[in-house]
Amino acid sequence: MRVHAQxxxxxxxxxxxxxxxxxxxxxxxxxxxxxxxxxxxSLHMTILWICVAIGVVVFGVMFWSIFAxxxxxxxxxxxxxxxxxxxxxxxxxxxxxxxxxxxxxxxxLVKMYDTSESELDIRVTGYQWKWQYQYVxxxxxxxxxxxxxxxxxxxxxxxxxHYLLEVDNPLVIPVGRKVRLLLTANDVIHSWWVPEFGVxxxxxxxxxxxxxxxxxxxxxxxGQCTELCGKDHGFMPVVVRAVPEPxxxxxxxxxxxxxxKERELTQKDWTLEELMARGEKTYQTTCAACHQPxxxxxxxxxxxxxxxxxxxxxxxxxxxxxxxxxxxxAMQAFGSQLSEVDLAAVIxxxxxxxxxxxxxxxxxxxxLDFKNQQ
Amino acid sequence: MYLVxxxxxxxxxxxxxxxxxxxxxxPGLQIVQPExxxxxxxxxxxxxVFGAVMPAFVGLANWMIPLMIGAPDMALPRMNNWSFWLLxxxxxxxxxxxxxxxxxxxxxxxxxxxxxxxxxxxxxxxFIFAIHIMGIxxxxxxxxxxxxxxxxxxxxxxxxxxxxFVWTWLITAFLLIAxxxxxxxxxTMMLMDINFGTSFFDASxxxxxxxxxxxxxxxxxxxxxxxxxxxxxxxSHIIPAFSRKPLFGYASMVYAVGAIALLSxxxxxxxxxxxxxPLAGQLFFMYATMLIAVPTGVKVFNWVATMFRxxxxxxxxxxxxxxxxxxxxxxxxxxxxxxxxxSDFQYHDTYFVVAHFHYVLVPGAIFGxxxxxxxxxxxxxxxxxxEALAKTHFWLSFIGMNLAFFPMHFLGLAGMPRxxxxxxxxxxxxxxxxxxxxFMFGATQLLFLLIVVxxxxxxxxxxxxxxxxxxxxEWTVPSPAPYHTFSTPPEVK
Numbered sequence: 001m002r003v004h005a006q007x008x009x010x011x012x013x014x015x016x017x018x019x020x021x022x023x024x025x026x027x028x029x030x031x032x033x034x035x036x037x038x039x040x041x042s043l044h045m046t047i048l049w050i051c052v053a054i055g056v057v058v059f060g061v062m063f064w065s066i067f068a069x070x071x072x073x074x075x076x077x078x079x080x081x082x083x084x085x086x087x088x089x090x091x092x093x094x095x096x097x098x099x100x101x102x103x104x105x106x107x108x109l110v111k112m113y114d115t116s117e118s119e120l121d122i123r124v125t126g127y128q129w130k131w132q133y134q135y136v137x138x139x140x141x142x143x144x145x146x147x148x149x150x151x152x153x154x155x156x157x158x159x160x161x162h163y164l165l166e167v168d169n170p171l172v173i174p175v176g177r178k179v180r181l182l183l184t185a186n187d188v189i190h191s192w193w194v195p196e197f198g199v200x201x202x203x204x205x206x207x208x209x210x211x212x213x214x215x216x217x218x219x220x221x222x223g224q225c226t227e228l229c230g231k232d233h234g235f236m237p238v239v240v241r242a243v244p245e246p247x248x249x250x251x252x253x254x255x256x257x258x259x260x261k262e263r264e265l266t267q268k269d270w271t272l273e274e275l276m277a278r279g280e281k282t283y284q285t286t287c288a289a290c291h292q293p294x295x296x297x298x299x300x301x302x303x304x305x306x307x308x309x310x311x312x313x314x315x316x317x318x319x320x321x322x323x324x325x326x327x328x329x330a331m332q333a334f335g336s337q338l339s340e341v342d343l344a345a346v347i348x349x350x351x352x353x354x355x356x357x358x359x360x361x362x363x364x365x366x367x368l369d370f371k372n373q374q
Numbered sequence: 375m376y377l378v379x380x381x382x383x384x385x386x387x388x389x390x391x392x393x394x395x396x397x398x399x400x401p402g403l404q405i406v407q408p409e410x411x412x413x414x415x416x417x418x419x420x421x422x423v424f425g426a427v428m429p430a431f432v433g434l435a436n437w438m439i440p441l442m443i444g445a446p447d448m449a450l451p452r453m454n455n456w457s458f459w460l461l462x463x464x465x466x467x468x469x470x471x472x473x474x475x476x477x478x479x480x481x482x483x484x485x486x487x488x489x490x491x492x493x494x495x496x497x498x499x500x501f502i503f504a505i506h507i508m509g510i511x512x513x514x515x516x517x518x519x520x521x522x523x524x525x526x527x528x529x530x531x532x533x534x535x536x537x538x539f540v541w542t543w544l545i546t547a548f549l550l551i552a553x554x555x556x557x558x559x560x561x562t563m564m565l566m567d568i569n570f571g572t573s574f575f576d577a578s579x580x581x582x583x584x585x586x587x588x589x590x591x592x593x594x595x596x597x598x599x600x601x602x603x604x605x606x607x608x609x610s611h612i613i614p615a616f617s618r619k620p621l622f623g624y625a626s627m628v629y630a631v632g633a634i635a636l637l638s639x640x641x642x643x644x645x646x647x648x649x650x651x652p653l654a655g656q657l658f659f660m661y662a663t664m665l666i667a668v669p670t671g672v673k674v675f676n677w678v679a680t681m682f683r684x685x686x687x688x689x690x691x692x693x694x695x696x697x698x699x700x701x702x703x704x705x706x707x708x709x710x711x712x713x714x715x716x717s718d719f720q721y722h723d724t725y726f727v728v729a730h731f732h733y734v735l736v737p738g739a740i741f742g743x744x745x746x747x748x749x750x751x752x753x754x755x756x757x758x759x760x761e762a763l764a765k766t767h768f769w770l771s772f773i774g775m776n777l778a779f780f781p782m783h784f785l786g787l788a789g790m791p792r793x794x795x796x797x798x799x800x801x802x803x804x805x806x807x808x809x810x811x812x813f814m815f816g817a818t819q820l821l822f823l824l825i826v827v828x829x830x831x832x833x834x835x836x837x838x839x840x841x842x843x844x845x846x847x848e849w850t851v852p853s854p855a856p857y858h859t860f861s862t863p864p865e866v867k
Binding site for chain 1: 624649653660665687792
């Protein structure tokens with residue numbers, strides 16, 4: 001028995017060490033770059049230490065019994081089994097501790113819920129499996145998708161520094177201003193999280209949730225979707241670039257100009273080659289997650305497009321399914337997600353790639369007409 | 375039979391966990407694709423909750439409650455029979471979905487709509503049917519327990535003289551009857567959404583995806599206590615037995631269990647702090663959740679007080695029981711941290727939560743079941759089990775379990791979300807440690823199978839009361855307990 005006791009002691013001792021060194025930065029939560037996240041961090045540390053203290057007392061008594069009151073040491077059992085005063089005492093003391101913890105927690109929560117007086121509103125929409133950021137009142141928006149190459153995921157290439165935490169177009173916000181996020185989703189429930197901001201909020205179809213953030217330091221901050229949203233749930237990161245005000249204004253002007261230019265493109269006369277080139281890009285960022293880069297799909301959930309009746313048959317039916325989606329399936333209505341140019345390009349691409357040689361070409365104007373017919 | 379079934383399911387669910395941990399051993403996709411990974415996490419959760427833990431407790435109840443209250447058998451044997459045979463049917467359906475076109479359910483054991491309705495695989499309908507069947511089975515099991523306890527107690531055994539295991543099961547049975555119909559309701563709504571064109575949870579048809587979560591967690595939170603209360607009961611027998619000292623504060627233990635059960639109905643939205651519950655609701659659920667720590671604390675203090683100044687010895691049941699108290703308390707601490715709503719915004723849906731509920735369920739439910747099994751094995755089989763092997767089983771399980779789940783706290787705090795098949799590079803080290811621990815824990819459970827089989831086959835004959843300090847009616851009859859044990863009820867003073 002003594003051997004067991006020593007072994008137990010060594011083990012429990014070993015267990016206690018990581019609990020204490022939790023404060024070490026590699027194992028612990030990091031303090032963030034917003035006042036909210038710093039308040040959360042201090043709440044977290046307070047409660048952690050309270051738990052450690054309670055643990056030391058309770059386990060201390062327990063281990064003392066384990067070592068001192070062993071039968072093998074000839075300890076005779078006492079026979080007490082009730083004490084109302086003690087029971088009441090150890091009901092009330094934890095209660096008081098809890099009240100003491102609830103007060104700062106309530107204060108922080110009230111602040112987190114105060115989304116009033118925002119200086120910039122951004123609408124965040126979750127899609128399977130990407131984020132859309134729309135700058136409300138600024139008349140432009142864009143999608144943000146994973147930028148890590150498939151080869152790195154499949155271990156054919158060395159993984160980069162920000163493996164799975166990098167996107168093509170990060171969300172850009174100004175430093176020092178209160179930004180309000182309006183979160184919703186297009187298909188299933190997603191959740192938008194950036195640990196350094198202390199902001200995590202679910203994006204739910206049919207609901208608009210509010211959250212706010214005021215970043216104090218410029219930098220790039222990374223997070224992930226935190227609500228299981230299907231196949232590529234682990235592959236839709238959130239990346240936010242916080243920049244100083246003047247830089248933000250320049251960026252804003254550029255984006256607005258680019259959006260304007262995009263609208264003009266709709267009127268331009270396109271050639272098949274131009275549409276194919278643009279369509280391939282759009283296809284790879286928007287469609288390939290389900291229908292696969294080679295158009296073979298993952299039947300039956302995600303049908304193949306290579307040689308499919310829709311991609312090689314009636315053009316109107318093809319436009320209809322891309323623009324309006326197919327209800328009851330994962331096929332979304334892309335009419336509101338993509339520009340007319342991208343819609344035209346991707347349909348053209350699907351009708352001419354992987355041996356689907358219909359030779360059809362769809363122009364942005366046709367898409368516009370198709371949408372207006374409805 | 376319940377116990378054999380549940381152990382089979384435990385191994386099946388466990389092997390799925392092995393697949394998960396193997397994939398997460400290193401960053402990058404190696405063994406399985408994300409589609410299959412999601413099916414594994416879903417099935418692991420469903421099988422462990424409904425297939426392993428719940429039937430194991432029903433099995434313990436069927437065997438021990440009649441012995442403890444001096445009854446010949448359960449009150450309703452035919453219903454008992456039916457409720458058992460429904461289980462293999464339900465799980466046959468559930469497991470068969472793995473081989474269906476489109477794969478098994480892949481939306482997590484919490485099956486949030488609309489991922490599980492509009493976007494679910496075709497096999498979802500079978501999954502719903504399986505849930506219905508196991509719900510019926512649980513309700514019948516619960517009715518049987520209540521009928522037995524309320525009608526067949528030995529003369530003189532008043533409610534406040536009942537053994538604690540009986541008490542905790544009585545309360546658990548009422549919880550089951552209260553919440554299983556709610557689960558049946560929510561899956562029926564899903565069924566209607568999928569097959570009959572309603573839109574309970576479809577926002578585009580005027581439905582409400584958040585409604586799903588409210589209804590689900592109204593079932594889901596009491597469910598958590600269904601999986602832990604019977605273990606509380608078993609531990610409350612084992613600790614006094616090996617401390618050779620009566621349980622400290624019997625009455626307060628009973629009240630604490632009652633309080634936990636009642637509180638469990640008003641805390642469900644703490645699983646939903648990030649869905650945008652209004653501030654007032656958020657505060658209410660935060661306070662109510664923190665309140666649960668009080669009765670849970672009382673139970674832990676009582677167990678420690680029972681050990682204090684006892685005369686302790688450490689056979690396998692006691693080892694599991696002591697580990698239960700320590701590790702469950704750690705799980706309780708992380709639960710308290712999660713209850714603080716602002717901090718929960720950081721912890722929610724990360725590996726911190728995974729660590730939390732595995733600390734509550736593995737040392738809580740599973741260690742509780744192991745402790746109970748070793749404690750009563752001599753009574754069941756009439757033989758002593760191999761103590762040295764059982765201790766090996768304990769130490770390997772204990773080390774493996776901590777190695778698997780403790781690093782998950784760090785992963786969660788560092789920002790790793792749950793239910794992802796692949797992760798960023800900074801999470802690599804702890805994931806590898808965790809996987810090694812999980813393989814160790816998983817492999818160790820085969821040892822348990824060996825110990826039980828050897829104990830059934832033979833071994834040193836067990837006396838009527840193999841444990842010096844054990845109390846209760848079950849130890850007054852010979853081991854193994856004869857068929858229809860108490861045909862004339864014993865007198866309890």
